[in-house]
Amino acid sequence: MTRPSEVKPREGEQTAALFADWKIGSEFPELTFTITPDIVNEYMSVVNANPENYLVDGRQASPPNVVAVYMMAVMYRKYPPQQGGIMIGNTFSFHHPVWADETTEITGSGRLTDKYEKKGRKYICYTVEFHRTDGVKLTTIQHTSAFPE
């Protein structure tokens, strides 16, 4: 089991990357982790998810967005986070269930797709893709955040 907190660089614990440091097109190192039934249960609890909404052909699946708790870890391992970041938006594309009754080994990878300044705010955009380690594509997330520096 990989808790997101075990692999996500935490705000304030490392020297943070600044806007000038982020380079469009830069790739994030792959992050491999395991999602267990315990993680799925905890995720469903903290996001008020109803398990009945995630039955697929009679089998219990996780919310496919469970990988969201690992998203920032993928980027922050390349660019350690600042305090004061604000999430602007996300687009998720789901491709295959994450089953709730088994351990799933997943690799997250991604890259910085854009950065820009607008009205005094500094924006970064990145994409993260999650695949099972057997190659099955699970979820793609396109993300935008704003940071103070």
Added chain:
Amino acid sequence: MIEKTVPQTQEMFNNYGHLNGDNDILHYDDAFAQKNGFRGTLGHGLMYTAYVADLAAKKYGRDWHYCGELTVKFVAPVCPGDLLRVTLADNGKAECSSQFGTTLVGSAVLR
């Protein structure tokens, strides 16, 4: 349209942050958040994304896992004490709103 209402508490912010490892003090330090112009600590955007996704999973069932497309934009903060109403319209338009106004807009559709 389907909907659900989720009252927001600091404990919920803490529990989500405990799982995802988010240590941004905007989520936990009320004084810091107010100093930066907010009503209070901020809820996690990905938590609200999941609220919308839960309604979408209910609406679309199996297909949601194979060809779901969820887009959200956060337009205003959510703070402890907010009564958050999450809606998903028949056409896939999604929204979260509290007693202070709209906090999230977006869509949940099938590709």
